[in-house]
Amino acid sequence: xxxxxxxxxxxxxxxxxxxxxxxxxxxxxxxxxxxxxxxxxxxxxxxxxxxxxxxxxxxxxxxxxxxxxxxxxxxxxxxxxxxxxxxxxxxxxxxxxxxxxxxxxxxxxxxxxxxxxxxxxxxxxxxxxxxxxxxxxxxxxxxxxxxxxxxxxxxxxxxxxxxxxxxxxxxxxxxxxxxxxxxxxxxxxxxxxxxxxxxxxx
Numbered sequence: 001x002x003x004x005x006x007x008x009x010x011x012x013x014x015x016x017x018x019x020x021x022x023x024x025x026x027x028x029x030x031x032x033x034x035x036x037x038x039x040x041x042x043x044x045x046x047x048x049x050x051x052x053x054x055x056x057x058x059x060x061x062x063x064x065x066x067x068x069x070x071x072x073x074x075x076x077x078x079x080x081x082x083x084x085x086x087x088x089x090x091x092x093x094x095x096x097x098x099x100x101x102x103x104x105x106x107x108x109x110x111x112x113x114x115x116x117x118x119x120x121x122x123x124x125x126x127x128x129x130x131x132x133x134x135x136x137x138x139x140x141x142x143x144x145x146x147x148x149x150x151x152x153x154x155x156x157x158x159x160x161x162x163x164x165x166x167x168x169x170x171x172x173x174x175x176x177x178x179x180x181x182x183x184x185x186x187x188x189x190x191x192x193x194x195x196x197x198x199x200x201x202x
Contacts, residue, residue, distance in 0.1 A: 025052065033047070166186065
């Protein structure tokens with residue numbers, strides 16, 4: 001099958017933990033990630049199957065499980081070491097954003113999409129001042145406020161769990177007045193895939 005893939009007789013080849021590393025088929029120009037992982041090394045190994053150099057080839061990577069968002073862009077420079085690092089001391093993955101026009105992933109600091117040329121506009125934040133008065137709350141009022149807060153949290157959690165598709169999650173974020181409902185929705189969906197909660201994904 002690998003020979004047929006290299007010759008072009010087979011256009012697409014799927015695998016599960018079989019050809020994630022060590023396979024050298026330079027003609028492979030695309031990689032579809034369908035397995036979520038927390039391993040940075042495995043993430044780069046899987047993508048590396050389509051990064052073998054060949055004249056005239058441009059690799060295309062389709063990440064359907066949010067690995068790039070969790071572990072960073074695969075072309076980002078990394079520093080490897082054999083020294084152990086405590087979990088608390090580990091650096092978080094570099095921030096990645098997605099182009100709204102062509103869905104290309106890139107570093108969050110990029111001002112322009114390297115694929116389609118889309119320009120990102122800086123987000124402007126404004127503070128809203130609302131007049132109000134402080135009121136003293138007694139024990140009963142505090143307990144009632146705590147109950148309302150718990151009920152609100154449960155309602156928000158239920159609303160989020162019932163949203164199974166990206167579009168439904170975006171709608172939830174919009175109703176809550178989020179600044180970036182699309183990014184929040186993608187984050188929630190990626191977290192579900194990472195934890196294996198496929199029943200919560202339409």
